[in-house]
Amino acid sequence: MITFTNQEGSRIVDMLILVIQENKQYLSDIDGAIGDGDHGINMNKGFTLCREALDKDPGDLSYSLNLLGRILMMKIGGAMGPLYGSFFRTFALSLEGKDEIGRDDFQAALSSSVGALQIISKASVGDKTMMDVLIPAKEAMDLAVKEDLAFGHAVDLMTEAARRGRDSTVNMEAKIGRSARLGTRSRGTMDAGAASCCLILETMASGIKELIRE
Amino acid sequence: MQKFINNPNQVVEDMLQGFIKAHPDLISGTGNERVVKYKDAPVKGKVGIVTGGGSGHKPAFIGYIGKNMVDAVAVGEIFTSPPAQMFYDAITEADSGEGVAILYGNYSGDNMNVAMAMEMAAEDGIMVQKVVANDDVPSAPATEAEKRRGVAGEILMWKAGGAKAAMGGGLDQVIAVAEKAITNTRSMGVGLSGCTIPEVGHPNFSVESGKMEVGIGHHGEPGIEITDLEPANKVARRMCDVILPDLPFTMGDDVVVLLSGLGSTPVMELYILFNEIEKILSDTGIRIHKSYVGNYFTSLEMAGATLSVMKLDEELKECIDYEADSTGLRQFQK
Numbered sequence: 001m002i003t004f005t006n007q008e009g010s011r012i013v014d015m016l017i018l019v020i021q022e023n024k025q026y027l028s029d030i031d032g033a034i035g036d037g038d039h040g041i042n043m044n045k046g047f048t049l050c051r052e053a054l055d056k057d058p059g060d061l062s063y064s065l066n067l068l069g070r071i072l073m074m075k076i077g078g079a080m081g082p083l084y085g086s087f088f089r090t091f092a093l094s095l096e097g098k099d100e101i102g103r104d105d106f107q108a109a110l111s112s113s114v115g116a117l118q119i120i121s122k123a124s125v126g127d128k129t130m131m132d133v134l135i136p137a138k139e140a141m142d143l144a145v146k147e148d149l150a151f152g153h154a155v156d157l158m159t160e161a162a163r164r165g166r167d168s169t170v171n172m173e174a175k176i177g178r179s180a181r182l183g184t185r186s187r188g189t190m191d192a193g194a195a196s197c198c199l200i201l202e203t204m205a206s207g208i209k210e211l212i213r214e
Numbered sequence: 215m216q217k218f219i220n221n222p223n224q225v226v227e228d229m230l231q232g233f234i235k236a237h238p239d240l241i242s243g244t245g246n247e248r249v250v251k252y253k254d255a256p257v258k259g260k261v262g263i264v265t266g267g268g269s270g271h272k273p274a275f276i277g278y279i280g281k282n283m284v285d286a287v288a289v290g291e292i293f294t295s296p297p298a299q300m301f302y303d304a305i306t307e308a309d310s311g312e313g314v315a316i317l318y319g320n321y322s323g324d325n326m327n328v329a330m331a332m333e334m335a336a337e338d339g340i341m342v343q344k345v346v347a348n349d350d351v352p353s354a355p356a357t358e359a360e361k362r363r364g365v366a367g368e369i370l371m372w373k374a375g376g377a378k379a380a381m382g383g384g385l386d387q388v389i390a391v392a393e394k395a396i397t398n399t400r401s402m403g404v405g406l407s408g409c410t411i412p413e414v415g416h417p418n419f420s421v422e423s424g425k426m427e428v429g430i431g432h433h434g435e436p437g438i439e440i441t442d443l444e445p446a447n448k449v450a451r452r453m454c455d456v457i458l459p460d461l462p463f464t465m466g467d468d469v470v471v472l473l474s475g476l477g478s479t480p481v482m483e484l485y486i487l488f489n490e491i492e493k494i495l496s497d498t499g500i501r502i503h504k505s506y507v508g509n510y511f512t513s514l515e516m517a518g519a520t521l522s523v524m525k526l527d528e529e530l531k532e533c534i535d536y537e538a539d540s541t542g543l544r545q546f547q548k
């Protein structure tokens with residue numbers, strides 16, 4: 001079975017931090033169209049705080065994800081702090097204690113993280129939120145495991161589902177969160193949470209593919 | 215960007231340091247640099263009043279910290295809910311053992327972070343209850359009032375809850391009066407320009423010259439309608455036509471009127487609007503018991519105004535008239 005080690009997996013968190021830092025403006029611009037334009041700023045602030053903490057005190061993938069989750073939850077605020085905080089912490093707890101991480105471990109972690117968010121957030125597919133990315137991505141990953149596809153192939157399918165989910169938010173009317181208050185006027189713009197969520201899953205997938213190639 | 219700032223990432227920290235230095239007679243910092251409190255908080259024998267929210271709304275929220283008002287505030291990034299830890303720290307700073315009323319506005323981030331903070335406080339044995347303000351009429355229909363935003367009506371909720379706590383009311387009484395204050399309040403904003411979050415560096419939206427955005431939100435959320443800019447009497451009429459039937463306010467009611475600028479509208483224009491609002495209320499047979507006109511709840515440098523009207527009963531009247539001392543609202547006992 002193809003796996004990567006929890007130790008070398010910390011590189012995925014390095015990549016996540018970098019991708020959020022690089023897309024700070026892009027995410028704020030999307031949010032500015034129908035929200036208040038701070039999504040990229042706040043994500044960047046949280047992920048950068050995590051970078052500083054990891055530089056002082058590095059660790060493996062589950063440690064790094066847990067640290068990221070705790071920082072987002074306790075220090076960032078907004079709606080994204082608790083949501084992403086809970087996502088990454090649940091992800092971390094699911095991987096904790098595993099030396100090697102394979103396809104099924106990743107699928108289980110994604111599945112429990114999405115489950116944790118569904119407890120906090122009432123959003124479902126079609127509400128124009130990050131759940132429009134997460135739920136189909138999780139389902140794609142679940143199906144890939146059921147069909148016993150290779151790890152690399154499975155995360156490719158997850159990425160494709162995430163991108164389709166992200167793009168599907170453009171024509172949706174927001175039902176939950178700040179942009180829901182715009183009613184039909186929220187149509188025509190991508191949801192910023194869906195955009196950041198897609199970046200995160202894409203980056204996890206490309207990180208995994210680099211790790212399993214080596 | 216025409217702003218007096220240093221590092222755009224540090225505007226909230228820099229502001230708070232200045233605020234604490236400027237008002238040592240009322241305000242003190244706490245162990246959490248993002249939590250500010252009344253210098254005498256926790257006040258012995260009194261229910262603590264806590265609020266919090268994103269920055270950029272001066273004097274809200276910290277300007278309402280003071281005597282017979284708010285005891286501690288959690289200060290978020292601009293237009294962003296403070297995280298749970300800050301709300302929790304504000305609760306502990308305000309708690310004298312009589313419990314804490316957390317009175318804040320209906321935004322998804324604040325709801326999640328307050329819920330987490332309340333759980334943490336409850337684990338520590340602190341009694342804490344909340345009231346969520348939802349006074350902004352254009353943000354959702356009356357049938358979905360639970361989705362409405364909290365806007366400038368929050369000030370009247372803090373005023374009423376703060377007074378009740380100061381009079382010796384227990385936590386249940388403070389919560390009940392704060393709840394009544396916001397249930398009796400309706401608000402609506404009209405925007406004339408957008409605003410710039412310093413770290414973003416460009417306006418979050420724009421209102422074309424000669425137009426106005428009706429029902430604008432306190433964070434630049436687009437309103438329900440963009441129309442041609444109208445004279446003040448028509449704007450006042452439009453606001454009253456939305457607010458008055460929604461409660462409804464009717465002939466014989468005593469009300470508080472709070473007309474707040476959104477940041478860059480001259481106070482002179484607020485009085486021009488108020489003059490028209492007063493005419494409409496008086497023609498309707500609604501009596502203004504007390505008026506607040508000025509920059510009470512802003513959105514950085516947005517141009518525009520929010521009108522809030524609260525229907526009074528004897529208890530609310532007593533709370534509104536109660537002495538208060540904060541940087542944003544100061545009044546003497548009659």
